[in-house]
Amino acid sequence: MDFQDKKAIYLQIADYVCDKILLAQWPPGVRIPSVRDLGVELEVNPNTVMRTYDFLQQKEIIYNKRGIGYFAADDAIDRIKSYRREQFLETELPHFFRNLYLLNISLEEIEERFKAFIEVEFK
CATH class of the missing domain: 1.10.287 (Helix Hairpins)
Structure with a gap:
């Protein structure tokens, strides 16, 4: 993924995740990639992905099932x-x-x- 200088990387990753949900590649209710897997895929530090997931959880776009992973919310x-x-x-x-x-x-x-x-x- 090519990142821009004008916007924080975690917000650019949030846009990427949202695009995947909107394009039905990661539909609501279906598990999305783990923090580590998405970090590897995008070649970023897992802490950056974790910040993205925290941000998206605050917006109630994704949610975490402990021990299972992250999922797109039904109304994502x-x-x-x-x-x-x-x-x-x-x-x-x-x-x-x-x-x-x-x-x-x-x-x-x-x-x-x-x-x-x-x-x-x-x-």
Whole structure:
């Protein structure tokens, strides 16, 4: 996994785990990789993965069954979408709006490009 400098590694791993859950590769109720296994897979220290799992447990996206392992919560998909929506609205959208204003890009142009993007990527 290629990590970015602008975001903490444990949060980037959390995004990776959430992507796997959203893509149904790690469905709710199914055991996810252990701390050690994910550390090996991503070539990071297991302590970093543990920090990620602690963070995701606080968000109630995953849970731990003692002695068995970690699992995606039954409502993990809804929780992930809610968390990501909140992050997007608080951090990315203000930057996006600033660029729209500075570059004099209209909302109509954005809407046209958004529709084209959806057509190409999701149909």
